[in-house]
Amino acid sequence: MSGRDRVLGRIRRALGEPGAGGAGTGRAPVEAAAGEDGIPRDYLRVHGDRTPAESADLLAAHLREYRAKVHRTDEDGLAPLLARLLAARGARTVLVPPGLPPSWLDGAQAVRVEDRADSTPYALDAVDSVVTGCALAVAETGTIVLDGGPDQGRRRITLIPDHHICVVRVPGQLVDSVPQALERLDPTRPLTWISGPSATSDIELDRVEGVHGPRTLEVVLIDAPAQ
Amino acid sequence: MTATHLGMPAFPAAAREAVRDDVLRANLRRATHTIRDKRARAVTELADWDRLRAAGKAVKDHTLRHLDHYLLRLEAAVTAAGGTVHWAADATEANRIVTELVRATGEREVVKVKSMATQEIGLNEALEAAGIAAYETDLAELIVQLGHDRPSHILVPAIHRNRAEIRDVFRTEMGRWGRPAPDGLGDDPRELAEAARLHLREKFLRAKVAVSGANFMVAETGTMVVFESEGNGRMCLTLPETLISVVGIEKVVPTFRDLEIFLQTLPRSSTAERMNPYTTMWTGLGPSKGADGDGPAAFHLVLLDNGRTDTLADEVGRQALRCIRCSACLNVCPVYERAGGHAYGSVYPGPIGAILSPQLRGTGSGIDASLPYASTLCGACYEVCPVAIDIPEVLLHLRERVAQGGPVTREGIRVRIRPARGHTAERAAMRAARLLLERPGALRAGERLLSRARRLRPRRLPGPGSAWTDSRELPRPPREPFRDWWARERGGRA
Numbered sequence: 001m002s003g004r005d006r007v008l009g010r011i012r013r014a015l016g017e018p019g020a021g022g023a024g025t026g027r028a029p030v031e032a033a034a035g036e037d038g039i040p041r042d043y044l045r046v047h048g049d050r051t052p053a054e055s056a057d058l059l060a061a062h063l064r065e066y067r068a069k070v071h072r073t074d075e076d077g078l079a080p081l082l083a084r085l086l087a088a089r090g091a092r093t094v095l096v097p098p099g100l101p102p103s104w105l106d107g108a109q110a111v112r113v114e115d116r117a118d119s120t121p122y123a124l125d126a127v128d129s130v131v132t133g134c135a136l137a138v139a140e141t142g143t144i145v146l147d148g149g150p151d152q153g154r155r156r157i158t159l160i161p162d163h164h165i166c167v168v169r170v171p172g173q174l175v176d177s178v179p180q181a182l183e184r185l186d187p188t189r190p191l192t193w194i195s196g197p198s199a200t201s202d203i204e205l206d207r208v209e210g211v212h213g214p215r216t217l218e219v220v221l222i223d224a225p226a227q
Numbered sequence: 228m229t230a231t232h233l234g235m236p237a238f239p240a241a242a243r244e245a246v247r248d249d250v251l252r253a254n255l256r257r258a259t260h261t262i263r264d265k266r267a268r269a270v271t272e273l274a275d276w277d278r279l280r281a282a283g284k285a286v287k288d289h290t291l292r293h294l295d296h297y298l299l300r301l302e303a304a305v306t307a308a309g310g311t312v313h314w315a316a317d318a319t320e321a322n323r324i325v326t327e328l329v330r331a332t333g334e335r336e337v338v339k340v341k342s343m344a345t346q347e348i349g350l351n352e353a354l355e356a357a358g359i360a361a362y363e364t365d366l367a368e369l370i371v372q373l374g375h376d377r378p379s380h381i382l383v384p385a386i387h388r389n390r391a392e393i394r395d396v397f398r399t400e401m402g403r404w405g406r407p408a409p410d411g412l413g414d415d416p417r418e419l420a421e422a423a424r425l426h427l428r429e430k431f432l433r434a435k436v437a438v439s440g441a442n443f444m445v446a447e448t449g450t451m452v453v454f455e456s457e458g459n460g461r462m463c464l465t466l467p468e469t470l471i472s473v474v475g476i477e478k479v480v481p482t483f484r485d486l487e488i489f490l491q492t493l494p495r496s497s498t499a500e501r502m503n504p505y506t507t508m509w510t511g512l513g514p515s516k517g518a519d520g521d522g523p524a525a526f527h528l529v530l531l532d533n534g535r536t537d538t539l540a541d542e543v544g545r546q547a548l549r550c551i552r553c554s555a556c557l558n559v560c561p562v563y564e565r566a567g568g569h570a571y572g573s574v575y576p577g578p579i580g581a582i583l584s585p586q587l588r589g590t591g592s593g594i595d596a597s598l599p600y601a602s603t604l605c606g607a608c609y610e611v612c613p614v615a616i617d618i619p620e621v622l623l624h625l626r627e628r629v630a631q632g633g634p635v636t637r638e639g640i641r642v643r644i645r646p647a648r649g650h651t652a653e654r655a656a657m658r659a660a661r662l663l664l665e666r667p668g669a670l671r672a673g674e675r676l677l678s679r680a681r682r683l684r685p686r687r688l689p690g691p692g693s694a695w696t697d698s699r700e701l702p703r704p705p706r707e708p709f710r711d712w713w714a715r716e717r718g719g720r721a
Binding site for chain 1: 254257258261262272273274275278279281282285286289292294295298299308313314315316320364365366367370383385386389390393416417419420423424427428431432445448450456457458459461462465466476481483484486487488490491498500501502503504505506507508509510513514519520521522530532536537539540545636639
């Protein structure tokens with residue numbers, strides 16, 4: 001008997017499948033259960049009532065609490081800000097995802113490096129910084145989510161360099177809560193939820209920022225121009 | 228379950244040794260108190276915590292009730308997304324599958340994400356026997372592996388080690404596994420984390436095969452979810468060409484939407500954070516089926532039973548399968564705080580371990596038969612559990628099984644176990660308790676007698692009871708039995 005048949009057979013006996021002679025007391029057919037799963041979903045969709053500006057402030061506060069650096073600017077201020085952040089870091093090279101708007105890096109001194117199919121992890125390890133967009137951000141938890149979209153690139157590029165700058169458009173890419181975030185995400189895409197820089201509390205539960213992922217995370221919030 | 232630590236003494240003997248270790252007790256006390264206070268604050272932030280807890284419990288119960296259905300759905304979804312699903316009835320089978328998969332790649336080493344399931348089946352040892360080196364990449368697991376040690380906490384496996392001990396382990400052992408520790412390494416956690424970063428980066432960049440577990444698997448979409456903090460998980464899940472995930476069958480949830488519950492309750496319960504630094508979700512080989520080179524080109528999911536279906540067959544005990552391995556119950560447990568994780572003789576220590584290990588492995592060994600007694604039944608574990616596992620209820624259920632024997636399922640077969648030897652005293656005690664509780668008159672008479680004789684109370688119990696009173700004051704009986712007080716004060720009222 002295959003492992004599959006054995007495991008499934010044991011589950012059915014354990015749950016008292018009709019005729020299986022198990023210990024259970026029988027169960028409702030799963031079709032009925034699938035429609036009415038009896039799960040109480042009366043928990044909150046969002047915790048609190050906020051204006052878009054308040055949500056952006058909350059995101060910034062929560063990101064800072066987990067030691068991310070947060071910057072606020074508008075569309076026109078983005079390129080100068082990114083140039084300044086890269087210069088301050090001393091970045092000589094910067095990884096760019098294929099769909100990053102070229103104007104974002106106007107004026108940046110760092111040499112642009114593309115993530116090509118044959119780029120090895122060693123090659124990426126030699127790059128100083130990476131700049132990406134994001135799929136969305138979650139204010140209540142201080143989280144940004146990447147889904148591998150064209151302005152974010154493959155998962156490895158936001159992992160190997162030690163410095164990640166992530167641009168979030170508010171309010172367009174900002175949601176308040178985790179339930180709101182899941183509604184907007186596509187589970188077939190590779191998803192990376194990032195809440196602050198890499199950290200560990202494994203030594204005497206002292207939090208230390210930076211183990212394997214980028215040790216410095218900078219989040220740039222671009223506020224939409226007032227309507 | 229193969230990973231019973233060989234020659235492990237029963238819980239009382241192991242705990243006695245641990246309680247004498249002052250360094251261990253100080254480390255544990257500091258760590259558990261820090262995190263339990265932080266957790267309480269993180270939970271208070273969510274006004275709907277109780278509702279999230281109830282929903283998490285309901286999702287897990289519903290899934291367990293239809294586990295065959297959801298596993299088949301998961302299998303179909305993972306396969307459709309380019310992954311390959313394997314089924315392992317026990318540890319031996321799982322280890323054989325993983326070993327063959329690694330061999331097929333021609334590689335002799337793998338990098339590992341911290342995984343309770345692979346520790347449970349002793350995968351590292353099985354791979355080593357096959358000539359394959361398995362490198363743990365979680366900082367705490369690295370400390371444990373380099374120190375030839377055993378994990379003592381679900382979330383922070385090296386919680387029993389302080390910074391000076393960790394520095395010593397790094398200095399002496401790192402060089403034997405790869406890049407040595409930097410010269411003059413100090414004991415600042417920052418320096419130690421930096422040493423681990425350098426040591427492991429060389430392994431991440433060259434790794435071709437990774438082995439992981441998963442926190443959740445989504446039946447509807449085939450999505451796998453790993454929560455972590457350091458980025459070692461992301462390294463292992465995205466850089467190697469082949470990814471093998473070994474996951475207990477109870478980790479499946481029906482829908483992608485169900486994650487909205489656990490993404491809120493798991494980080495707050497485990498690390499006391501609003502959200503852990505990194506969560507990775509992947510579905511098979513992704514939309515391009517691996518063609519875009521974003522992540523591994525081959526993905527294997529090994530679904531592990533290893534005693535879980537036997538646990539499922541027990542209608543009281545099966546609630547242990549709701550566990551999401553947050554470790555909140557360890558951090559509030561007075562017994563864990565004093566005895567430490569090693570005394571539990573299993574990769575699952577603390578209150579959850581006391582009900583999980585004896586069900587996954589059976590109560591045949593001395594350690595497993597004693598685990599249900601490793602508790603004061605104070606109930607703090609149940610209070611903090613984000614999926615509302617009534618650990619005291621299962622402990623009592625297992626005590627009864629150990630003391631009195633009865634029907635259980637082992638490897639899918641219903642058997643009747645005999646009362647465990649060496650539990651005669653507990654059996655007698657439980658019988659006595661039942662005798663009194665079933666006869667209120669006898670209990671009342673006994674209580675009154677105690678109250679009247681309270682001046683005559685001995686300081687020490689005679690005979691076998693003296694071991695107990697050697698280190699404790701015998702409680703002073705109340706002036707008046709509670710029942711009498713109640714009758715006097717509240718007698719006429721409902």
